[in-house]
Amino acid sequence: MRLLSPLSWLISPLALLTLWALVAKAGLFPVNLLVPPLEVWHSFAELLATGELQEHLSGSLSRLALGFAGGSLAGLAFGTALALSKTLEAYCAPLFHTLRQIPSIALIPMFVLLFGVDETFKVVIVAKTAFFPVALATCEGVRAIPRSHFEVAAVYRLRWTTLVGRIALPAAVPAIVTGVRVALTRAWVVLVACELLAADSGLGQMIEMARQMLRIDVVMVGVVVTGVIGFTLDFGLRRLERRLSNWQSR
Amino acid sequence: MKVRDMRGLVLPLLMVGAWEYASRQGAAGAYAFVPLAQVASAMAELLGSGELLINLWASLTRTCTGLGVGIVGGIGLGALMALCGPANRLIAPLFHALRQVPMLGWIPLIALWLGNGESAKLLIVSLAALYPMVLNTFESRRQVEGQHREAAQVLMLSRWQQLRLILLPAAVPGIAAGVLQALAFAWVTSVGSELFLSSGAGLGSLMMNAEAAARMEIIIVCVLCIGLSGYLMSWLCTLLSRRLLRWRPNR
Amino acid sequence: MNAIAHPLHPSVDTGALTICGLSKTYALKGRPVKVLKDIDLNIRPGEFVSILGASGCGKSTLLRLIVGLDQDYQGQILLDQQPVRGPGLERGIVxxxxxxxxxxxxxxxxxxxxxxxxxxxxxxxxxVAEHIDLVGLRGFELAYPHQLSGGMAQRAAIARALVNKPKVLLLDEPLGALDALTRVRLQQELQRIWIQERCTVIMVTHDIDEALYLGDRVIVMDANPGTIREDLPIDLPHPRERDSALLQGYKQRLLGELVGH
Structure with a gap:
């Protein structure tokens, strides 16, 4: 029974795959609307063999890395400053919270006009998407460090390096990592959307080109790879999140 | 106190000023940075011709329809998964696998199957609203504390009474949080889907057409409109859920 | 305050609880752990029984078995000669x-x-109105639980348990989470309510004063496995004075037994 129960999770995916294969084989729909799963697999293997997939993937991931690193570092710095400085808060908080409301996707046309359709536009929009969740989480994480921790530190006359390294950071980091995770997932979604709309390389562009050429098999490969990447990014940060917050009772 | 409040306006005003300044720096600047007067006149024009309202209305109705479908379907599916173990075994793997694909990533596939008309967009918006509803409904059932269930047992409530009087109200906060998330997703996805499938009315279509014609002022008006509507909708939703959840302590 | 006939209320003739040879075993990390062993207990109708013991002696488990939330045990639990099966409205719990x-x-x-x-x-x-009055919460009918203080919420829970007119009222450390002053006040309230309602009460507690002040009998339990060490009748009419010499004497004795001077 113990061996069987994890396997039972596979029932429905396998059933769906079988159904898909059967319906495709029966020819109820034209092939350019429903390709058999085996053909999707072949396309995947072919894209891998020619190196096309790797090329698109590295294009997308390097954009993500560049934009995300810039946006999240800026967010980290701004969020910390916002939490610590009352003056900065008075000047920046209203604008920050207003701009936060505007979804990144809605900014795509504007950024295209401002930065053109080249790399800059994609990196900037990924950075923008990453900035806001990270800044918000950092600000709240830093603010949520209990005052009493600092009082305890004062009683024991801890040096300020110890104070930051051993007390402030561990207390704020779990919240920040959660923000980083949300930001990364969103940045990935927005990047793929940008590539679908305007790009000469990248996963989104591959999907869009395949759509225009009615290569539904390639579209499906692209969709699945997009999902796997998104899942991996989220999963990795979730693991990190759990490790960093294992002192919390949850 | 008054002076303090004004400090928040400094930065936005500076930004607007810089924008206006950039717009006066020759032809290259004026292409991307349109003068503020032009934005204002575009706003007046779009409002006057009713174009803005028609497109806003189209985006809003799709959001609400998709949200409705997502809420009903999501609560149903989430409750089924939470209350029936075998159903969860069958649905959960598929659900979590499909959930990993970014919403807008589905657009090319759905466009191939359903064309680029309203039905494709509605499907995408409904799916976007469905995910958070299923997740939140499922999770909130787990959050009904064991002690509440025991208290219900001691009071000899029947299964149906437990469902109606204990499980359902206990799930309401989670579901309300889900609706708030679903609303945000549905709104973004509704506008986003119009960027890709820009046939028909909608703020996204309006923006794409403006982009093609390099009409920055129209894009700005649209972005303002999208931000404001999204904010107003989530504000209304929060008010509603606070009314519904007045039994909770104010945090 | 007039003294009430002791120890039994003549008008009460239902609510007799008989427990014979009750044992309960949990599985902890795959190994069986005995929490209750051979408990025999006879409780007369209308009696107030305090069960006293350190935490982990199985006293709360005993209540869960009596109320019927846990039906996996050996032995017998009879209420008015009828075996107890699952929860029932004739047994209320706080x-x-x-x-x-x-x-x-x-x-x-x-x-x-x-x-x-x-x-x-x-x-x-x-x-409902009568029982809200009984626990002294008139005026708070429309309040939500988060608007009540801890003591008030516990009074409300007592009202909810009593509104069914249970034959047996089970109290699982009902005042354990309250501050000392509220606790003393609610102990007096409990005594008043019990005199008025005249149902059988079994109260689990780890507070010696509380057990002595309220109980017609104090059952002292041992841990690992949970057994009854002593069954101490308290011959003192209700309502009682807290500082009575008799209670003080018992307290010294119980302290000696439980803590060991």
Whole structure:
């Protein structure tokens, strides 16, 4: 029974795959609307063999890395400053919270006009998407460090390096990592959307080109790879999140 | 106190000023940075011709329809998964696998199957609203504390009474949080889907057409409109859920 | 305050609880752990029994078995000669945490206990109002649990347990989470309510003063496995004085036994 129960999770995916294969084989729909799963697999293997997939993937991931690193570092710095400085808060908080409301996707046309359709536009929009969740989480994480921790530190006359390294950071980091995770997932979604709309390389562009050429098999490969990447990014940060917050009772 | 409040306006005003300044720096600047007067006149024009309202209305109705479908379907599916173990075994793997694909990533596939008309967009918006509803409904059932269930047992409530009087109200906060998330997703996805499938009315279509014609002022008006509507909708939703959840302590 | 006939209320003739050879085993990390062993207990109708013991002696488990939340045990539990199976409205329970439903007002929480009684709505309303009065919460009918203090919420929980007119009222450290002053006040209230309602009460506690002040009998339990060490009758009419020499004497004795001077 113990061996069987994890396997039972596979029932429905396998059933769906079988159904898909059967319906495709029966020819109820034209092939350019429903390709058999085996053909999707072949396309995947072919894209891998020619190196096309790797090329698109590295294009997308390097954009993500560049934009995300810039946006999240800026967010980290701004969020910390916002939490610590009352003056900065008075000047920046209203604008920050207003701009936060505007979804990144809605900014795509504007950024295209401002930065053109080249790399800059994609990196900037990924950075923008990453900035806001990270800044918000950092600000709240830093603010949520209990005052009493600092009082305890004062009683024991801890040096300020110890104070930051051993007390402030561990207390704020779990919240920040959660923000980083949300930001990364969103940045990935927005990047793929940008590539679908305007790009000469990248996963989104591959999907869009395949759509225009009615290569539904390639579209499906692209969709699945997009999902796997998104899942991996989220999963990795979730693991990190759990490790960093294992002192919390949850 | 008054002076303090004004400090928040400094930065936005500076930004607007810089924008206006950039717009006066020759032809290259004026292409991307349109003068503020032009934005204002575009706003007046779009409002006057009713174009803005028609497109806003189209985006809003799709959001609400998709949200409705997502809420009903999501609560149903989430409750089924939470209350029936075998159903969860069958649905959960598929659900979590499909959930990993970014919403807008589905657009090319759905466009191939359903064309680029309203039905494709509605499907995408409904799916976007469905995910958070299923997740939140499922999770909130787990959050009904064991002690509440025991208290219900001691009071000899029947299964149906437990469902109606204990499980359902206990799930309401989670579901309300889900609706708030679903609303945000549905709104973004509704506008986003119009960027890709820009046939028909909608703020996204309006923006794409403006982009093609390099009409920055129209894009700005649209972005303002999208931000404001999204904010107003989530504000209304929060008010509603606070009314519904007045039994909770104010945090 | 007039003295009430002791120890039995002549008018009460139901609510006798008989426990024979009761044992209970849990599986902890695959190994069986005996929490209760050969418990025999005879409780007369209308009696107030305090069960006293250190934490982990199985006293709360005993209550869970009697109320029927846990039906996996050896031995017998009889209420008026009828075996107990699962929860029933003739047994009411108050937990340490009040367990009121946060989305219902005080009134709705108490009315919920009457949900499956066949009686006119007006009569239900009257019963609910009476019991809110009984625990001294008039004026708070429309308050939500988060608006009540800990002591008030516990009074409400007592009202909810009593509104069904249970033959046996089980109290699982009902005052354990309250501050010392509220605790003393609610102990007096409990005594008053019990004199008025005249049902059988079994109260689990780890507070010696509380057990002595309220109980007609104090059952002292040992841990690992949970057994009855002593069954101490307290021959003192209710309502009692806290500083009575008799109670003080018993207290010294119990302290010696439980803590070991």
């Amino acid at each position: 937990f340490q945490d009040h367990r009121l439903f946060p989305w219902m007002t005080l009134q709705q929480n108490i009315a919920l206990a009457l949900k499956n009684h066949v009686m006119p709505a007006a009569q239900k309303d009257r019963l």
